[in-house]
Amino acid sequence: MTAPKSATAPLSASNVVPFVEPLKAVRDSRPLRLITCGSVDDGKSTLIGRLLWDTKAVKEDQAATLKRDSGSQNDLGLPDFALLLDGLQAEREQGITIDVAYRYFATDRRSFIVADTPGHEQYTRNMATGASTADLAILLVDARAGLLEQTRRHATIASLMGIKQFVLAVNKIDLVSYDKAIFEKISHDFKELALSLGVRHVTAIPMSALKGENVVYDGRAAMPWYDGPTLVETLELATTRSAQAGAFRLPVQRVSRPGESFRGYQGTVAGGSVKPGDSVTILPSGMVANVSRIVTFDLVRNAAVAGDAITLVLDRQVDVSRGDMIVSMDGQPMTGLNFDAHLVALQPGGIEPAKRYWLKSGARRQRVTITPVSQLELSSGKWKPHHETLAMNAIGKVHLSFDEVAVFDPYEQNRATGAFIIIDPDTNNTVAGGMVTAKRADLGGIHREGERVLLSLPADLADELMASEAFSARRDDVDIRRVSAARAADILDEIE
Amino acid sequence: MHIHTSEYDPHSKDQIAKPPLDPHxxxxENEAIHIFREVAAEFDKPVMLYSIGKDSSVLLHLARKAFFPGRVPFPLLHIDTGWKFAEMIAFRDLMAEKYDLDLVTHTNPRGKSEGVTPFTHGSALYTDIMKTEALRQALDAGGYDAAFGGARRDEEASRAKERIYSFRTPEHRWDPRNQRPELWNIYNGMIRKGESVRAFPLSNWTEVDIWRYIQAENIPLVPLYYAAERPYVERDGMMILAEDPRLELLPGETVQHGMIRFRTLGCFPLTGAIRSTATTLDAVIAELEIATVSERQGRAIDRDQSGSMEKKKREGYF
Structure with a gap:
């Protein structure tokens, strides 16, 4: 298996050195957000340091501070990049990385925002944070070690958070004598892993971050057998995630009423596009109106697309307030009281069943109860039934139950309107991040009105009944709990 | 006072001539406006820290955009140490008048009562009293529960790890090891009484972005950012502007004249100039693109030690 070739002709190295020539007046791309996954052992600090160094994002005085602090350099005469990256005092003292950090570098084609997350300590929590805004994940492996269990963990979390583009950085290729066969074996294994997660855009690159081969500058001299792109070339050509293709969504952040004559709804377009004359629905109320104007500071615009921060003026007096969502009339999101979601627990207390939390999504904050259903076993990638508290760093499938109508799109379709955070009302801390997968029938099961019958049956007879067509046709109306005969007797006695 | 750029008027006839912003x-801009609106909607009493520098100028411009056609719905707070460049104060007052802003200024009374100056107390102690302590005084006096700042993550290592909503205790302390996770663009603004949040709409901007945006949007700046023939003295390896009569020459120092400008603006005795011939915005950007040192290199307060910014931030500095 060979590495995929880039879609366009390879760039010469001279194209990717920024800020030496005057910047072009207009850059043709939006910034790419990416996350790096791997540990210190894989050479992650060195890789990021190399990216910043070779794109001239590190200035001389910063390098001098580094040299003063470390008093040492590596054998190539470069500063200790790990010190550059670990910005907090405790990190420098303990030689560990604590928290997500954001790095910035640019080539003359594009600028990049890197979420740099620690590989070991609290990796799930920090990775989920960094991955939430990322368009692409770089998964780093040591060529000597190949894929590890942590590679699977990182890939699984990244794909769960909606990242659809992976770069496999096979680092320290110099330490295996630039062996093509080793690179091909690792990239083959990784592509199988990625496919099992539903990720098809995978680029594998052999590199030496320490020597700067195939990071910013090509490593052809050492690896003539590799004719694919460098890391930076791959990043320049990656796509940013955009919700422009979907239906129009505007979560209302704020109502602007500077005077009696003006009433505008301010927010960032979270999906699709809008233009004057469009018919819209306000959710959750369901009222309808037409767009009369799109106001921005610069000029009255004739259209706005996903990502634009705008002020929308409607053609009639309707009741719209912060937290409402203005949506296209012919492509509406899901509304309801019950949803399915994936959730990552972020704090030591975990996520407790039956506790009432705050959920914030877009500009809307509302009360929610969370019922865990299963938990992801990261080592195997399998979901195991789990109905108890989800501990910190656990990833679970959950049911969300609201007191008031909630509005979501599936996260797969729209990251902005499918994502939410959970806030603990006792501490005000952010205790989970989540992604809505589907809506649940609001009136199914025990919540359905009308008369119900409780049966206590031997398990084998129940199984036979449930296999019938009549049963499966109305599966959503049925609640089932498997308990011991004694417990069933207790429950029925209680009803008497 | 001469302002270098003509202010862009959205209602003038030549608005068509302004090219659209590049996607980057x-x-x-969209992200910053989103943050401004979110904070203004979620908090009872926000305030914007206004330091008069280039980042503050961009911040102010974005605030005006975020709330257009309304006016900026919160006051601007300037912590005046008493040692700012005279041109900065004149520019500040001009902006407040021109854009109909509520401007609040505060100076720590200890400056006068105890004679705290950058010359007598050293940059670290002076900064602690006249900036950090003054800021805490002003925030407490105003009862502000959210304060916008123009800090960028690319400025300094500890800032690279700071959230966009940076939670502060009632004592204004930042605990870098115990920050709230921040996912997507969903910000947690829930706080108890007395607690507050510092909000940083420019978190993801770099210095180059700031300058290119100033250029694209024609944002007015304090003229000190542009090179001119100015008097200066050399002290501790820095070129200090020699206009203020309170600057006393030390033995061996003489006032020199030359083409200089400033990459950042703070208190004049603590801010070093660079030699430059860049008298226009284009020339400033051209210089920046070949610069090999970071902008904070000219700031004495950052050089005391590595981690000094983190220490100041823990104590309540921005």
Whole structure:
């Protein structure tokens, strides 16, 4: 298996050195957000340091501070990049990385925002944070070690958070004598892993971050057998995630009423596009109106697309307030009281069943109860039934139950309107991040009105009944709990 | 006072002539406006820290955009140490008048009562009293529960790890090891009484982005950012502007004249100039693109030690 070739002709190295020539007046791309996954052992600090160094994002005085602090350099005469990256005092003292950090570098084609997350300590929590805004994940492996269990963990979390583009950085290729066969074996294994997660855009690159081969500058001299792109070339050509293709969504952040004559709804377009004359629905109320104007500071615009921060003026007096969502009339999101979601627990207390939390999504904050259903076993990638508290760093499938109508799109379709955070009302801390997968029938099961019958049956007879067509046709109306005969007797006695 | 750029007027006839922002700057602008609106909607009493520098100028411009056609719905707070460049104060007052802003200024009374100056107390102690302590005084006096600042993550290592909503205790302390996770663009603004949040709409901007945005949007700046023939003295390896009569020459120092400008603006005795011939914005950007040192290199307060910014931030500095 060979590495995929880039879609366009390879760039010469001279194209990717920024800020030496005057910047072009207009850059043709939006910034790419990416996350790096791997540990210190894989050479992650060195890789990021190399990216910043070779794109001239590190200035001389910063390098001098580094040299003063470390008093040492590596054998190539470069500063200790790990010190550059670990910005907090405790990190420098303990030689560990604590928290997500954001790095910035640019080539003359594009600028990049890197979420740099620690590989070991609290990796799930920090990775989920960094991955939430990322368009692409770089998964780093040591060529000597190949894929590890942590590679699977990182890939699984990244794909769960909606990242659809992976770069496999096979680092320290110099330490295996630039062996093509080793690179091909690792990239083959990784592509199988990625496919099992539903990720098809995978680029594998052999590199030496320490020597700067195939990071910013090509490593052809050492690896003539590799004719694919460098890391930076791959990043320049990656796509940013955009919700422009979907239906129009505007979560209302704020109502602007500077005077009696003006009433505008301010927010960032979270999906699709809008233009004057469009018919819209306000959710959750369901009222309808037409767009009369799109106001921005610069000029009255004739259209706005996903990502634009705008002020929308409607053609009639309707009741719209912060937290409402203005949506296209012919492509509406899901509304309801019950949803399915994936959730990552972020704090030591975990996520407790039956506790009432705050959920914030877009500009809307509302009360929610969370019922865990299963938990992801990261080592195997399998979901195991789990109905108890989800501990910190656990990833679970959950049911969300609201007191008031909630509005979501599936996260797969729209990251902005499918994502939410959970806030603990006792501490005000952010205790989970989540992604809505589907809506649940609001009136199914025990919540359905009308008369119900409780049966206590031997398990084998129940199984036979449930296999019938009549049963499966109305599966959503049925609640089932498997308990011991004694417990069933207790429950029925209680009803008497 | 001469302002270098003509202010862009959205209602003038030549608005068509203004080219659209490139997608990169547009994305940064959208993100900043989103943060401004979110904070203004979620908090009872926000305030914007206004330091008069280039980042503050961009911040102010974005605030005006975020709330257009309304006016900026919160006051601007300037912590005046008493040692700012005279041109900065004149520019501040001009902006407040021109854009109909509520301007609040505060100076720590200890400056006068105890004679705290950058010359007598050293940069670290002076900064602690006249900036950090003054800021805490002003925030407490105003009862502000959210304060916008123009800090960028690319400025300094500890800032690279700071959230966009940076939670502060009632004592204004930042606990870098115990920050709230921040996912997507969903910000947690829930606080108890007395607690507050510092909000940083420019978190993801770099210095180059700031300058390119100033250029694209024609944002007015304090003229000190542009090179001119100015008097200066050399002290501790820095070129200090020699205009203020309170600057006393030390033995061996003489006032020199030359073409200089400033990459950042703070208190004049603590801010070093660079030699430059860049008298226009284009020339400033051209210089920046070949610069090999970071902008904070000219700031004495950052050089005391590595980690000094983190220490100041823990104590309540921005």
């Amino acid at each position: 700057l547009k994305a940064l």
